Structures are given as structure tokens and as C-alpha cells.
Amino acid sequence: MFRSAKSKFDLGELTRKIKRTVDGSISYRKLFILLLCLAVFFYIVPPVFRYLFSSKPQAKDPLVRCMDDRLTPFFIQNLEYNANIRHVPFLPEENNFIPYIGNGYFGVEVSNDASLRIKSGRSMQLPVPLYPIISLSPTNGLFRESTVVEYQSGIVHRFQCFQDYFGSYKYYAHRTFPEILVQEIQITNTRNQIFDVDMVLPRSSFQSPVSRVVSIKSARDSSATEYDVMSASIPLKDKNNNIIVVSIVHKKISPQLTLKKRGVTKLDLLMAIHYTNPIPSNKFADVRDENEKLAIASMTMASQKVEAGADSLVAYNEFRKQHIRVWNDLWATGFSISTSKAENSINGDRINATIYAVLSQVRSYELEEIVSQQRKQDIAKALSYAEGCYDSYHTLQAENLWLRMDSIENLNSLVSSWMLTLEKQGCHNLIRAGASGVIQAMVLSFGSLRFSNQHLEFNIHPKFLHRDFNFRRLNYGNKTHVNVTVTVTEDNKAVINIALDRSDRSYYACDAGCLDEPVLLGQSRKQFPVKLTEPITAILYITADKQHMEELHKAIHVKEVAEAPAHEHHVIALHKHGHHLGGLPTLFWVSICAIIVVFHIFLCKLIIKEYCEPSDKLRYRYNKP
Structure with a gap:
């Protein structure tokens, strides 16, 4: 009986304390801590309970x-x-x-x-x-x-x-x-x-x-x-x-x-x-x-x-x-892209699956046992001559080239679309070389990289460089491999890094407009800013002919050359997190807004009580021993 009475007393005392707290004596700091604890409780407890008590009959x-x-x-x-x-x-x-x-x-x-x-x-x-x-x-x-x-x-x-x-x-x-x-x-x-x-x-x-x-x-x-x-x-x-x-x-x-x-x-x-x-x-x-x-x-x-x-x-x-x-x-040449969480975006899973499907329907003539030596020499020549490939928009934006592959009919139709696109966009010589040429053409098309008149140019518009790209081992002839990397920095600007995997001679590069001195390339990375020109021109040029590159700026007629502006934050956030609100989920921001609203409602309640209640009542409340 004594314990029961004491429990009743303790419960009643606790109830009165909570009532006094709610009546207005709580501070803003305590209220904020309380609401924060509630938010953390609702975020953490449900996953923990699901992990501890969820049934997994299939296991x-x-x-x-x-x-x-x-x-x-x-x-x-x-x-x-x-x-x-x-x-x-x-x-x-x-x-x-x-x-x-x-x-x-x-x-x-x-x-x-x-x-x-x-x-x-x-x-x-x-x-x-x-x-x-x-x-x-x-x-x-x-x-x-x-x-x-x-x-x-x-x-x-x-x-x-x-x-x-x-x-x-x-x-x-x-x-x-x-x-x-x-x-x-x-x-x-x-x-x-x-x-x-x-x-x-x-x-x-x-x-x-x-x-x-x-x-x-x-x-x-x-x-x-x-x-x-x-x-x-x-x-x-x-x-x-x-x-x-x-x-x-x-x-x-x-x-x-x-x-x-x-x-x-x-x-x-x-x-x-x-x-x-x-x-x-x-x-x-x-x-x-x-x-x-x-x-x-x-x-x-x-x-x-x-x-x-x-x-x-x-x-x-x-x-x-x-x-x-x-x-x-075949996969020594390739392409990688940072994973995007934006809806309907093209990521590495679909890109690699599509490359595999296309290569599976093209022969590797130069490595087959039944192909003559003369044919293999012709293929080597075709691989070294890629003039005009790839001469169009970059294929990452072409929806018809990234359709479903859930049936053999859809897969064959997709491969036909790719082969037709590459052939009509100047890559016919590489296609004749077989699978080694086709993967070169596909990687060039991902960034609208084009071999044109003694140089390789990067023709993508700067606005599309809001994800990290890596073009691996592009063949410049048969004895030179070029690696091109695009990286989005912390200030949301894209920069280009160039390195040679191997080379048979000296190669040079310049950025948009070729106003600066040509930069000698090597196995270590050389960085170039992404510039925007008026009218729009390529953002990068690579060649083995230094004189050709020195003359390029006279042939590229531009009115203005400036560093490309930084990408807007919501664009980067969309690809990194799947929404425009940054790295935290949408539910978090909704909860924060709800906490702010509740806090202001509580504050308004305190102000109203402070100015609307009678002064005697207030004096009685605060002076009561």
C-alpha cells in the first residue's frame, strides 16, 4: 500500500511538472532540443524496428x-x-x-x-x-x-x-x-x-x-x-x-x-x-x-x-x-560516367549493356583464325583512318539509342539503330574494321569527339558537362592512346584532363578557340578549363602537328571566348541526389519546415498569453510560493 501511494504521488507530481512546462515556462532552447529529439526518433526508430522484427521467410x-x-x-x-x-x-x-x-x-x-x-x-x-x-x-x-x-x-x-x-x-x-x-x-x-x-x-x-x-x-x-x-x-x-x-x-x-x-x-x-x-x-x-x-x-x-x-x-x-x-x-577502350539519380538518366549499367549488345553482333576480324593476313592488314589501316567520325550530336542525348533490351526483337532493333547511326555519321571506316572499330566509334559518339583534318576535337556543349566523364584509350592512329577525363569540381565547374596512354610522337592540345600556346601532352594529366565561345565551337583540340594547332586559332572565327559558367546547384543536386534539395531526403526538409511552423505557433501562443491575460492573474501565478 505504501509503494502504491508513493507511486500515485510521484505520478501526480510528474503530471503537474509537465503541465507547468507546457503552460509557458519552457525556453526556446529546450523546445528546439525537444523537437529535434522527436525528429531523430521518428527517423531512426522505424528502420531499427524493421531490421529487428521484420520477417525474412525467403532466407x-x-x-x-x-x-x-x-x-x-x-x-x-x-x-x-x-x-x-x-x-x-x-x-x-x-x-x-x-x-x-x-x-x-x-x-x-x-x-x-x-x-x-x-x-x-x-x-x-x-x-x-x-x-x-x-x-x-x-x-x-x-x-x-x-x-x-x-x-x-x-x-x-x-x-x-x-x-x-x-x-x-x-x-x-x-x-x-x-x-x-x-x-x-x-x-x-x-x-x-x-x-x-x-x-x-x-x-x-x-x-x-x-x-x-x-x-x-x-x-x-x-x-x-x-x-x-x-x-x-x-x-x-x-x-x-x-x-x-x-x-x-x-x-x-x-x-x-x-x-x-x-x-x-x-x-x-x-x-x-x-x-x-x-x-x-x-x-x-x-x-x-x-x-x-x-x-x-x-x-x-x-x-x-x-x-x-x-x-x-x-x-x-x-x-x-x-x-x-x-x-x-575490346573493353580496353571504354567510357565511364558518374552515376546519376535523376529520373530516366543514362547510367553505366545501361551503357555497358548496350555496348555489349552491339559488340556481340560485330565480328573481330583481326583476331579470327580463319581471316587471312592481308585482310587483317586492311583492318589495321581502317582503324588508323577515322576521319569524319563522329560528326553529330553526342549520343547520350539520343533516346532512341537507349531503348529497352527486354526481348531479342528489341535488342536487335537497338543494335540496328546504333549501326545505322554510326555509319551515317562518318564512322563507316571504323565499322568495316569490325568490333575494335565499332567500340571506338561508340565511345567517340558519347562525347561527340570527332577526327577532323589532322586533329581530334571535343564538340560537346559545356552545358552537358554536369557529370564526370572518362573516355578511355581513344585510338589516335594505331600507336597512340588518348585518355580524356571531365571532372565537375566543388564550385560546379567542369575541367578537362588529358593524358596519353602511349604515343609514337609528340602530341599537343589547346582549349576552345586555341588562343593559348599549345600544351605538350604526356602520360601525366594536363588540365584545361572548359570555355564557351560565341559562336559555339569545340572545347578541346588534340593533334600531333604543332604548326597546325598554332594556326587553328586563325581558322576558328569566334567573337568571344570566356570560361564556361558554373552549373546551377539544383542541376548538380538533381544528378547526385535525385532531387533539387541537396544531399538530404525530401522528408527531412519537410520535417524541418514542420518544426519551424510548430515553433512559431508556440511562440505566438506565448506572446498572446503575455499580452492578453490579466495582470493580477500573472502576478498571482509568478508570486505564488
């Missing part, structure tokens, strides 16, 4: 854990935009870019029901009724699936997790052997027993195909392996009713695979694809045999590569590395 799912284990090695690449992770079906936070492989000779989406595509026009638009992708059958039970497109290696990884086993796949269209599709399959059995699983095998819907079986001898011993050879005609919708003869060679595969108990089962499968140019339909029989011989020869050459030496595993790994090296060389 207990063994299939989810299996898939997370498979995808973990690719998380960093995905964050750096060097790969794209996509679940099936894709998650809302993921980019819905279809997994695709290609080498300019053929291409295919990595999906069980995806058909092979071959070159037609500027992209892989002609479907072949062949479904070449091999995988575990989804009818084997509950499963989860995801894909990872590794841009820098040109390999699509695919993972399937079942209750008792999981499959890991690597698919790629080989770069140096353009007629070869490679599928590496690795199935891990987690159970302590042997059992069979069903496979999805290559299948076709050709009309009246011609097929047979051939034997190809091993390069290591006298044994022979049986291969299926199939040929068919693909009708073209042209006025001459021409056809294309397609021949396909692949190893015979069993529809069921026996898994080792608590072990790994591996399959390394090659498929050779060869097709003709358009021919009259009545010449199918005459051309078929020759086309099959070429397909068999490609398969024989590739098989000997993967079986060379005493250790076939080492030979196979070298065969894969040969493909990866080509893709690594």
Missing part, C-alpha cells in the same frame, strides 16, 4: 540459399556495372536485359526456347529454327534460375537450383572461332546416391531437314566421336525468293544424364554453325555438301584445339581464355 528457403551462393562471386561486378544479374522471373530492382551471346557471325538468347539468329542486314535479325541451348529440364521439380552476363569476358553464366542438385553453365560464342558455340555444363549432386536427370537438348523445327552422322577422330588418340550433321534452307523474304543454307554439327547427347553421388558431373559441348550467302532456292542440293564440309572442318579444328596436349582440361581452359582475351582487348 530459410534452401533454393534461395543455393542461388545466393552461386551469385555471390558476381555481386561486385554487378555493382560496378561490369555484369548484369537477372533472376527468372526478374526482380523489380534488376535490369531486365536479356542474357545474350554472339560474335558477329551468329547470336542467341540464353533461354531454352530461344532460336539461333544469324546475320541479316546490320544485326542478327534472321531466325534459324534451331534451339541450341542445353540445360537441365525444368520438369525435374521445384527450381530457381538466374543468369549473369559478364560483359568483359563475353560469357553468360546460368544457374539452376533444384532440391537435391544444382547446375552451373557457361555459354559463349567463341571470338577467334566465330562458327563455334560453346556450352560448359557442371551439375553438382548433393545427395549420397546416384540418379538420372532429364536434359533439354538441341532441337529444330526445320522444314524437311537433311541429317546424317559423321565420325571425327580425336587429336590425342585414334578414337572417333560421332557427331550429328544437319542441313536445311532458310527462305528469305526477298523478290528473288532466295534461300540461305545452314549446316549444324554437334556431338550426340543422351536425353538423360546420370549424376555421381555427392559429386560433380561435367559436360563440355561444342556446336559448329556454318551458313551461306543468299542463293537461288534450286541450288540447295549443290551447295549443301560443300557447306557441311566447312561446318565439319570448323568442328574438327575446334575439337583439336580443346584436345591438344596431354591434359585436355588445360587445353580447354586455354581455348576459353583465348575467347576472353579478345573481349578484354
Whole structure:
């Protein structure tokens, strides 16, 4: 009873103290601290409670854990935009870019029901009724699936997790052997027993195909392996009713695979694809045999590569590395841009995915085994002559070049748009050089960089330089690489830094108008301000001819040259934070405004009470002992 009475007393005393505080004796400092504590409470407590008490039922799912284990090695690449992770079906936070492989000779989406595509026009638009992708059958039970497109290696990884086993796949269209599709399959059995699983095998819907079986001898011993050879005609919708003869060679595969108990089962499968140019339909029989011989020869050459030496595993790994090296060389030239949080902005994820899609539909002639030495020399000359490329607006602002890639039709349409744009904007010589030239042309187009009459000029308008740009290893001839970096400083002004990766002679640069002395370039960065001229001219010039650069300012007729003004703060904030209010979220500023409003209401209440209440009442209140 005593404790209860004391509790009542304490509660009543506390209530009276709170009432006296609310009646007007609280100071402004205490009020501000109180409101600030309330704001912090509402910001911090909900996330903490969500973290502590939110249920995560999916984390207990063994299939989810299996898939997370498979995808973990690719998380960093995905964050750096060097790969794209996509679940099936894709998650809302993921980019819905279809997994695709290609080498300019053929291409295919990595999906069980995806058909092979071959070159037609500027992209892989002609479907072949062949479904070449091999995988575990989804009818084997509950499963989860995801894909990872590794841009820098040109390999699509695919993972399937079942209750008792999981499959890991690597698919790629080989770069140096353009007629070869490679599928590496690795199935891990987690159970302590042997059992069979069903496979999805290559299948076709050709009309009246011609097929047979051939034997190809091993390069290591006298044994022979049986291969299926199939040929068919693909009708073209042209006025001459021409056809294309397609021949396909692949190893015979069993529809069921026996898994080792608590072990790994591996399959390394090659498929050779060869097709003709358009021919009259009545010449199918005459051309078929020759086309099959070429397909068999490609398969024989590739098989000997993967079986060379005493250790076939080492030979196979070298065969894969040969493909990866080509893709690594292509990505040596590239472009990066600071990430923008503004709505509908183009960021590194879409840029890299688009570059990969375009390069996957262009051949690397200079690195292919079947290309003659004379052709490779011609390609080297084409790479060194880029006069007139790129002669238009910068492509980061062209919405039609950054459309969706959520289907094979949309991807092919996007690639056709890019190839047409580059060709019509003066980059036809680079396009003839193959993939090495195409990526050069694309990187030039991102900043409207143009080779023109003995110099390289940077034609972008200064108002678009509100994000950091990095143009990496631009070819100036075949022996010089130029790196161009645009950085937005703390005062919201853009500056340009130039460095040579390598060079065969002395190179010079000048900023807009070329009024200053040419600056000798080297491996260390040289900084240039971004200037705005009237009328608008290029903001940077680079050349190996110093006299040409000294004369440029006489040929560039400008009325006024001044340093470009700083970008407005709200523009920089929009890209950095997704809104115009700076680095803090919108809810924070709304809360601050609410606190200010409440504070002024409370202040008005105090003033009203001070001047409107009777003086006796006030004197009684303050003098009461």
C-alpha cells in the first residue's frame, strides 16, 4: 500500500511538472532540443524496428540459399556495372536485359526456347529454327534460375537450383572461332546416391531437314566421336525468293544424364554453325555438301584445339581464355560516367549493356583464325583512318539509342539503330574494321569527339558537362592512346584532363578557340578549363602537328571566348541526389519546415498569453510560493 501511494504521488507530481512546462515556462532552447529529439526518433526508430522484427521467410528457403551462393562471386561486378544479374522471373530492382551471346557471325538468347539468329542486314535479325541451348529440364521439380552476363569476358553464366542438385553453365560464342558455340555444363549432386536427370537438348523445327552422322577422330588418340550433321534452307523474304543454307554439327547427347553421388558431373559441348550467302532456292542440293564440309572442318579444328596436349582440361581452359582475351582487348577502350539519380538518366549499367549488345553482333576480324593476313592488314589501316567520325550530336542525348533490351526483337532493333547511326555519321571506316572499330566509334559518339583534318576535337556543349566523364584509350592512329577525363569540381565547374596512354610522337592540345600556346601532352594529366565561345565551337583540340594547332586559332572565327559558367546547384543536386534539395531526403526538409511552423505557433501562443491575460492573474501565478 505504501509503494502504491508513493507511486500515485510521484505520478501526480510528474503530471503537474509537465503541465507547468507546457503552460509557458519552457525556453526556446529546450523546445528546439525537444523537437529535434522527436525528429531523430521518428527517423531512426522505424528502420531499427524493421531490421529487428521484420520477417525474412525467403532466407530459410534452401533454393534461395543455393542461388545466393552461386551469385555471390558476381555481386561486385554487378555493382560496378561490369555484369548484369537477372533472376527468372526478374526482380523489380534488376535490369531486365536479356542474357545474350554472339560474335558477329551468329547470336542467341540464353533461354531454352530461344532460336539461333544469324546475320541479316546490320544485326542478327534472321531466325534459324534451331534451339541450341542445353540445360537441365525444368520438369525435374521445384527450381530457381538466374543468369549473369559478364560483359568483359563475353560469357553468360546460368544457374539452376533444384532440391537435391544444382547446375552451373557457361555459354559463349567463341571470338577467334566465330562458327563455334560453346556450352560448359557442371551439375553438382548433393545427395549420397546416384540418379538420372532429364536434359533439354538441341532441337529444330526445320522444314524437311537433311541429317546424317559423321565420325571425327580425336587429336590425342585414334578414337572417333560421332557427331550429328544437319542441313536445311532458310527462305528469305526477298523478290528473288532466295534461300540461305545452314549446316549444324554437334556431338550426340543422351536425353538423360546420370549424376555421381555427392559429386560433380561435367559436360563440355561444342556446336559448329556454318551458313551461306543468299542463293537461288534450286541450288540447295549443290551447295549443301560443300557447306557441311566447312561446318565439319570448323568442328574438327575446334575439337583439336580443346584436345591438344596431354591434359585436355588445360587445353580447354586455354581455348576459353583465348575467347576472353579478345573481349578484354575490346573493353580496353571504354567510357565511364558518374552515376546519376535523376529520373530516366543514362547510367553505366545501361551503357555497358548496350555496348555489349552491339559488340556481340560485330565480328573481330583481326583476331579470327580463319581471316587471312592481308585482310587483317586492311583492318589495321581502317582503324588508323577515322576521319569524319563522329560528326553529330553526342549520343547520350539520343533516346532512341537507349531503348529497352527486354526481348531479342528489341535488342536487335537497338543494335540496328546504333549501326545505322554510326555509319551515317562518318564512322563507316571504323565499322568495316569490325568490333575494335565499332567500340571506338561508340565511345567517340558519347562525347561527340570527332577526327577532323589532322586533329581530334571535343564538340560537346559545356552545358552537358554536369557529370564526370572518362573516355578511355581513344585510338589516335594505331600507336597512340588518348585518355580524356571531365571532372565537375566543388564550385560546379567542369575541367578537362588529358593524358596519353602511349604515343609514337609528340602530341599537343589547346582549349576552345586555341588562343593559348599549345600544351605538350604526356602520360601525366594536363588540365584545361572548359570555355564557351560565341559562336559555339569545340572545347578541346588534340593533334600531333604543332604548326597546325598554332594556326587553328586563325581558322576558328569566334567573337568571344570566356570560361564556361558554373552549373546551377539544383542541376548538380538533381544528378547526385535525385532531387533539387541537396544531399538530404525530401522528408527531412519537410520535417524541418514542420518544426519551424510548430515553433512559431508556440511562440505566438506565448506572446498572446503575455499580452492578453490579466495582470493580477500573472502576478498571482509568478508570486505564488
